[in-house]
Amino acid sequence: ASRGEAFGRALEAWDLLDSGRAAEALDFLGGHQAGRDAAICDILTLTVRAEASLRLGSLEEAPEDCSRALRVDPENLMARLVQAEVNLRMTYMADCIEDCDLVLEREPGCSMAYALRAEARLGIGRLEEAVLDCDWALAHGERMAPVLATRGCAHRKLGNLREAVCDADE
16 A cells, blocks of 8 residues: 555544544554554554554553554654553553653643643652643543543542542532
């Protein structure tokens, strides 16, 4: 396939992901093993595959796909953000925070990076920072239930029960 065709297929797969069809996205790209010899235009394919694996709860392939995409283009923010989420799900909290920091250096308005970093900070007991990240994500993004849950948990651990209850009610 030409570079344009490969890029088009990756975008179509991303549309499948956005509609909640992660397994179909992987199948569309040819499964986990397809495209292992990534060219620059395949960064999106690798990132889509990593995100699909993540959404399916299959963490075996996602880290390698992220690593390969970032070896080709270390500045790719989408791949970096997916890697941050992979690191979070694998409980590599410091790595998740580092990835989010790298994204936020280049894209300070990325509410997803704030949300992921908040969850990682909660995981390592940096509660006040987790609350601040959640506040920013909620003020600049959607009212994401996981962010409210993270903030509520941080408030509870900080002894701010009223705030924790408010987050639970939302």
